[in-house]
Amino acid sequence: xxxxxxxxxxxxxxxxxxxxxxxxxxxxxxxxxxxxxxxxxxxxxxxxxxxxxxxxxxxxxxxxxxxxxxxxxxxxxxxxxxxxxxxxxxxxxxxxxxxxxxxxxxxxxxxxxxxxxxxxxxxxxxxxxxxxxxxxxxxxxxxxxxxxxxxxxxxxxxxxxxxxxxxxxxxxxxxxxxx
Amino acid sequence: xxxxxxxxxxxxxxxxxxxxxxxxxxxxxxxxxxxxxxxxxxxxxxxxxxxxxxxxxxxxxxxxxxxxxxxxxxxxxxxxxxxxxxxxxxxxxxxxxxxxxxxxxxxxxxxxxxxxxxxxxxxxxxxxxxxxxxxxxxxxxxxxxxxxxxxxxxxxxxxxxxxxxxxxxxxxxxxxxxxxxxxxxxxxxxxxxxxxxxxxxxxxxxxxxxxxxxxxxxxxxxxxxxxxxxxxxxxxxxxxxxxxxxxxxxxxxxxxxxxxxxxxxxxxxxxxxxxxxxxxxxxxxxxxxxxxxxxxxxxxxxxxxxxxxxxxxxxxxxxxxxxxxxxxxxxxxxxxxxxxxxxxxxxxxxxxxxxxxxxxxxxxxxxxxxxxxxxxxxxxxxxxxxxxxxxxxxxxxxxxxxxxxxxxxxxxxxxxxxxxxxx
Numbered sequence: 021x022x023x024x025x026x027x028x029x030x031x032x033x034x035x036x037x038x039x040x041x042x043x044x045x046x047x048x049x050x051x052x053x054x055x056x057x058x059x060x061x062x063x064x065x066x067x068x069x070x071x072x073x074x075x076x077x078x079x080x081x082x083x084x085x086x087x088x089x090x091x092x093x094x095x096x097x098x099x100x101x102x103x104x105x106x107x108x109x110x111x112x113x114x115x116x117x118x119x120x121x122x123x124x125x126x127x128x129x130x131x132x133x134x135x136x137x138x139x140x141x142x143x144x145x146x147x148x149x150x151x152x153x154x155x156x157x158x159x160x161x162x163x164x165x166x167x168x169x170x171x172x173x174x175x176x177x178x179x180x181x182x183x184x185x186x187x188x189x190x191x192x193x194x195x196x197x198x199x
Numbered sequence: 200x201x202x203x204x205x206x207x208x209x210x211x212x213x214x215x216x217x218x219x220x221x222x223x224x225x226x227x228x229x230x231x232x233x234x235x236x237x238x239x240x241x242x243x244x245x246x247x248x249x250x251x252x253x254x255x256x257x258x259x260x261x262x263x264x265x266x267x268x269x270x271x272x273x274x275x276x277x278x279x280x281x282x283x284x285x286x287x288x289x290x291x292x293x294x295x296x297x298x299x300x301x302x303x304x305x306x307x308x309x310x311x312x313x314x315x316x317x318x319x320x321x322x323x324x325x326x327x328x329x330x331x332x333x334x335x336x337x338x339x340x341x342x343x344x345x346x347x348x349x350x351x352x353x354x355x356x357x358x359x360x361x362x363x364x365x366x367x368x369x370x371x372x373x374x375x376x377x378x379x380x381x382x383x384x385x386x387x388x389x390x391x392x393x394x395x396x397x398x399x400x401x402x403x404x405x406x407x408x409x410x411x412x413x414x415x416x417x418x419x420x421x422x423x424x425x426x427x428x429x430x431x432x433x434x435x436x437x438x439x440x441x442x443x444x445x446x447x448x449x450x451x452x453x454x455x456x457x458x459x460x461x462x463x464x465x466x467x468x469x470x471x472x473x474x475x476x477x478x479x480x481x482x483x484x485x486x487x488x489x490x491x492x493x494x495x496x497x498x499x500x501x502x503x504x505x506x507x508x509x510x511x512x513x514x515x516x517x518x519x520x521x522x523x524x525x526x527x528x529x530x531x532x533x534x535x536x537x538x539x540x541x542x543x544x545x546x547x548x549x550x551x552x553x554x555x556x557x558x559x560x561x562x563x564x565x566x567x568x569x570x571x572x573x574x575x576x577x578x579x580x581x582x583x584x585x586x587x588x589x590x591x592x593x594x595x596x597x598x599x600x601x602x603x604x605x606x607x608x609x610x611x612x613x614x615x616x617x618x619x620x621x622x
Contacts, residue, residue, distance in 0.1 A: 093502075129567075132395070133438060134483065134496055134503055136394075136452075140436045140459050140480075141480060144458065164415065164435075164454070166394075
């Protein structure tokens with residue numbers, strides 16, 4: 021936990037520097053210098069190019085998986101997603117400065133308002149699991165987007181099953197989010 | 200710089216005009232069983248103005264499905280003309296309207312008219328409406344309302360307004376139009392969804408749910424000033440606003456204490472009180488017209504069904520029993536019936552329950568009906584539905600006989616809300 025905090029502070033420091041005004045006579049700003057060199061900057065200590073924990077953003081990491089899918093009209097977290105939810109809970113327990121926003125979604129069928137409540141039930145179910153596994157109440161907010169923001173705009177079962185979903189979005193201690 | 204600003208304003212105003220011209224077009228199917236044959240003579244006086252007014256009156260009456268328009272065969276009659284009742288009866292008209300449009304000294308137009316019963320050979324009444332030259336269609340709607348009331352005994356809704364949401368491209372627009380879909384204006388544009396608009400009882404405000412803060416938040420929007428006030432933005436979701444009949448409170452759905460539960464809140468956002476205490480979903484509250492009870496949707500019995508409780512909460516009685524999905528309850532303004540959406544064989548259809556007999560009638564044969572909204576005279580129900588993969592509005596008479604489809608060429612139309620009678 022201490023190991024992670026230092027790079028996070030360092031990242032905050034770097035961000036702080038680049039936002040200080042640059043004197044026009046002192047040459048080109050930092051951004052354009054690194055851009056013209058054709059080099060992708062890497063920060064040491066497990067952070068990606070945006071300064072976010074690679075553990076959360078690396079496609080090879082289990083924590084980059086953020087979606088939990090549900091059955092029609094249902095809001096129970098299925099067994100196949102228990103490990104994924106547990107991994108996210110563990111990350112929140114270890115990294116108290118991080119918060120998550122859980123967005124519940126539904127397919128397009130039925131009442132918009134009922135679907136908004138159904139999406140809320142889905143995000144609440146994920147929230148409850150995270151808290152049972154040790155995440156703190158103030159680290160987790162669950163909201164619903166109902167049927168309003170479909171990931172797949174289609175009108176068949178394959179689209180609908182993709183849209184019956186809760187997504188976990190992280191917010192970093194420095195306020196950056198949602199990623 | 201100011202010049203550039205002026206140019207931008209000019210472009211914006213051009214855009215506003217274009218947007219307003221994306222009118223709802225209306226298609227009518229079906230008609231009432233016993234339509235009243237009525238003739239609207241050409242009104243005398245200012246020809247151009249008279250034509251706008253009579254065209255509006257005829258279209259309104261025709262669209263209601265309750266009247267059969269008899270061709271006046273070019274007859275121009277003012278409100279004082281001698282009526283040859285036998286002649287009009289011979290043409291099949293049971294009723295006749297005649298009138299005139301004249302310019303008042305102040306430049307405004309005066310619409311005078313009289314309505315006759317050709318069977319009894321008497322005048323049923325008449326009126327004078329004074330109006331600006333750009334408000335001639337509004338005068339036509341008021342004349343149509345007058346004729347409608349004289350001939351059917353109930354108030355007309357041609358002068359009322361509707362609100363709805365248009366989704367086009369990535370844009371959501373909350374629009375207000377006349378009940379015939381004309382004169383659309385945009386009250387709110389957003390890149391995030393807008394749902395569940397409801398009119399305040401005085402017709403001056405809309406409450407709705409906007410996702411502009413990346414989650415559902417309830418606003419009250421004063422239409423004349425454009426002023427918007429957040430009335431519920433608690434942790435979690437805030438949705439499903441419904442006005443109390445006196446306009447002082449809103450029933451809302453909040454998830455701040457866990458599940459979606461029903462609360463009441465003053466119209467300014469103060470005084471939040473929890474009304475339901477269930478472990479499941481409670482949503483879509485609507486006050487009964489007397490303000491004494493609230494109808495709502497709940498899955499407390501295992502599937503979403505409609506329940507009724509007192510306006511301050513307490514015990515709830517289940518109202519719907521047929522099928523496994525009955526949602527979106529809307530009590531009619533006359534208190535006699537309840538419109539809702541019922542899932543039957545996987546299709547979502549508009550149904551109406553007679554509250555005295557508990558008899559349920561399915562009114563449509565569609566797949567994806569949503570968001571019913573009663574006309575203030577309880578005779579028509581506006582719904583969102585889908586044809587050819589596009590969202591359209593449909594108005595269905597409470598007996599299911601008359602259907603009108605309102606569509607917009609530019610996008611999906613949804614979330615209709617029919618406003619109250621114009622005071």
